[in-house]
Amino acid sequence: MNSTTQLRVRYVETDAMGIVHHASYVAWLELGRTELLRELGMSYREWEKAGVHLAVGEVHLKYRAPSYFDDLVTVHTQVTEAARRRVGFAYRIERDGVLLAEASTVHMVTGADGKARVLPDEFLNLFKP
């Protein structure tokens, strides 16, 4: 129910302050939950092929320390909620044990058409211990 992903900061992710732009972290959260879903047994690509999408309903990010080009960053992701209509994740982003950001996201279960649907058992069971 939790996963650890590493990434190397790209130059394109930095901004004129000389640090990583705050929007880049949103993509890192996506990486974190993509790897968590893969480890739970079905990649998000397979989710989508099965017509089950996790539309982002909410993003909350708190920035604690800046990160820089070429940093090796770790994203810790965990499931905080997994219900028929909503799935939630929490994240800690770190570099060498230093907390860079904390975050959470909430997702609505939808079909390929973006309309709400119910999470099939097969998918709900992925979140069961």
Added chain:
Amino acid sequence: MNSTTQLRVRYVETDAMGIVHHASYVAWLELGRTELLRELGMSYREWEKAGVHLAVGEVHLKYRAPSYFDDLVTVHTQVTEAARRRVGFAYRIERDGVLLAEASTVHMVTGADGKARVLPDEFLNLFKP
């Protein structure tokens, strides 16, 4: 103390769901507060030239409806807090009166080195009615 900005959705801002990717909205918030600061009398470029930066400390986004390539989107931005060490903004993102997203950001006042500093009177006064 509030501002309205329009933008046209770029193709690069969409994703494989056929809608605007949720990270794109973070850049739109930045556009909204950039234009609000300009209307308050000093552009953020001038802020930076004077050595005063608003580092992003927190971003909170709630997505209400999807947006699409080529949509004409409106960002309503208002100041929610303006103190010596923190400035806050709230946002409503709409298309033709339909609410697409609500958001808030909190910013720390820093120097060009990213270290906390106090907002000079000249800047604090910009936020006074």
Added chain:
Amino acid sequence: MNSTTQLRVRYVETDAMGIVHHASYVAWLELGRTELLRELGMSYREWEKAGVHLAVGEVHLKYRAPSYFDDLVTVHTQVTEAARRRVGFAYRIERDGVLLAEASTVHMVTGADGKARVLPDEFLNLFKP
């Protein structure tokens, strides 16, 4: 057969060199040809609704001078080629008359499935004087 578009440089488009990141210009080319197509009489959104896509086959960019956050940039776009299977554009990106970049792109005509198709007369005629 040519069009002029203005844009304001976003903070997110800059990088740690303090200038606009070179990948940001690729999105500006897209803006330029989107507006050119609109002015020719059918927006690219309408193209896509009709099942006609212009897949990017080639991008060539030469950078002449840096641009900065909050610059007001002009993209001059012109059609260089419009045939049944290929469409080409050339671009000049300027700020206050200073050349920032020159570029060209080549596009393949495809359907929504990404497979090559022939440009219908209705679309080909848009490019006729």
Added chain:
Amino acid sequence: MNSTTQLRVRYVETDAMGIVHHASYVAWLELGRTELLRELGMSYREWEKAGVHLAVGEVHLKYRAPSYFDDLVTVHTQVTEAARRRVGFAYRIERDGVLLAEASTVHMVTGADGKARVLPDEFLNLFKP
């Protein structure tokens, strides 16, 4: 004088065509040459700390086949030119041996101020066999 880097396609890198947006490849080229420089003995972060920058002067990309979310993509990068004032790279981007794109970039040697400078021997020697 050549390097191979792997990356996993991010959802944020896709667009409404359902494929990777063409601008995303520009960031991948950057990844490729960053890893190549690291393997040559000095990371680009160290280059910048020493006041030596490789400003992008030209980018040329030819797209051969689409890529998709979650693809495992390989970037092959090689040095094509290394002189006192210019450095050049060529790239092949592949997935499972299928060519996705070919590219080349040319870079000007500059200081942190963006002004042309000459590549010090210490750096030029990195490119010698």
